[in-house]
Amino acid sequence: MNGGMNRWKQQVPEGVQDFLPDECYNKRRIEEKLRRLFCQSGYDEIDTPIFEYLDMFSGSATAMEQEQMYKFFEPGSRILVLRPDMTMPIARIAATKLKSGPFPMRLSYLSSVYRYADQQSARQREIAQAGIELLGANGPEADAEVIALATESLLALGLSEFQIDIGQVEFFKGLVEEAGLTDTEAEDLRHLIDQKNMLALELFLKQLSIPADIKNNLLQLPMFFGNGDLLNTTMKLSKNRRCIQALENIAQVYGILKNFGLSRYVAVDLGMVQSLDYYTGIIFRGITGDLAYPICGGGRYDNLVAEFGVDMPATGFAVGIKRLLIALERRHGLEPIPGVDILFVHDAIQDKNGYQLIRQLRSEGNRVEVFLPPGNHLSPEFYAKQKGIHRIIRMQKDKAEEILL
Numbered sequence: 344m345n346g347g348m349n350r351w352k353q354q355v356p357e358g359v360q361d362f363l364p365d366e367c368y369n370k371r372r373i374e375e376k377l378r379r380l381f382c383q384s385g386y387d388e389i390d391t392p393i394f395e396y397l398d399m400f401s402g403s404a405t406a407m408e409q410e411q412m413y414k415f416f417e418p419g420s421r422i423l424v425l426r427p428d429m430t431m432p433i434a435r436i437a438a439t440k441l442k443s444g445p446f447p448m449r450l451s452y453l454s455s456v457y458r459y460a461d462q463q464s465a466r467q468r469e470i471a472q473a474g475i476e477l478l479g480a481n482g483p484e485a486d487a488e489v490i491a492l493a494t495e496s497l498l499a500l501g502l503s504e505f506q507i508d509i510g511q512v513e514f515f516k517g518l519v520e521e522a523g524l525t526d527t528e529a530e531d532l533r534h535l536i537d538q539k540n541m542l543a544l545e546l547f548l549k550q551l552s553i554p555a556d557i558k559n560n561l562l563q564l565p566m567f568f569g570n571g572d573l574l575n576t577t578m579k580l581s582k583n584r585r586c587i588q589a590l591e592n593i594a595q596v597y598g599i600l601k602n603f604g605l606s607r608y609v610a611v612d613l614g615m616v617q618s619l620d621y622y623t624g625i626i627f628r629g630i631t632g633d634l635a636y637p638i639c640g641g642g643r644y645d646n647l648v649a650e651f652g653v654d655m656p657a658t659g660f661a662v663g664i665k666r667l668l669i670a671l672e673r674r675h676g677l678e679p680i681p682g683v684d685i686l687f688v689h690d691a692i693q694d695k696n697g698y699q700l701i702r703q704l705r706s707e708g709n710r711v712e713v714f715l716p717p718g719n720h721l722s723p724e725f726y727a728k729q730k731g732i733h734r735i736i737r738m739q740k741d742k743a744e745e746i747l748l
Contacts, residue, residue, distance in 0.1 A: 359468055370664060378453060391433065392426070397421075437651075439651065449475065475659050476658075476659035483592060486596045494609075506630055508611075508630065509612065512617065515536070520583060523553065537615065573613075574611060625658070641660025684732075688713075
């Protein structure tokens, strides 16, 4: 190796990666399975530009911090960003080019997003995702459809040991409303509850002048986790109408999923309280014992499309392709690249019929590789053994000779 070579020439930036043949084959296999499932479920695929104006991600309902975005300037000094999220561009399209419907509108995507990594995202900065957005539909049936499709997506890829945790941000908002907390206090509290940091949560609540029963409910919130029976218990904790409606909503969605036969994959987690500005109702995330972070996630965001001038309910989810690859690898669920079926040996200059035979063999579903003699005069037989190819077809004077190894 040249000792004077610039080391940056041989490295990729932090947070991105090369996909080698085995990984790339399985990545494409995952994407095609998800694309087919989304299409069969009535979702039409959409694609958006890789960069957008920063303004699009600056609304009050977005969950994206500017510090997480890759920003750059275009001529004229407008700030552009590599898209950090797919839901916002789709909301833009729904409110502009597709605003005439018909509704509900079902859209899907397989795209990469770009953002500065945090610890929970495995430090990825280029994040390949697949997801759906259900726009213009309200009610528990729509939420259940999205959660069911997230579940079916993981099952279609061969995962069976996973769990979809369902929460409802309105339950937390109701408790905050009862406690009379400021926006800053509510956000600090939300973070501690979502992180399930019990010690810090207890110390924080001791500083607040709120009724003891409300304080106790907030302290217990991270432990409000279980199956549908949990809802009967929590329904007695608060008389706040907002809390009660949130629990009724979860009960309806859970009931539909149970009716679908998916309850074994679903749990209720009222301590899951993600972005309060972005999400407006049901939220969920998929977890597996093989990863320390969620494999998929989503929820209802009824205020987002209004950022673009059209009031429209919406819900959806996204799944991380890299996370799926890791989970499948740890479950031995990845597939080897199909081997080459035939090594074809001929003189491309002299042979008239060889190429036509190659085309015919490939049209029959065979992987056919043409032997190109390397400089060291390696024999076709030795090369085939190196590659694990068990069938050689040699063309000589327009006659095909088959050799089985």
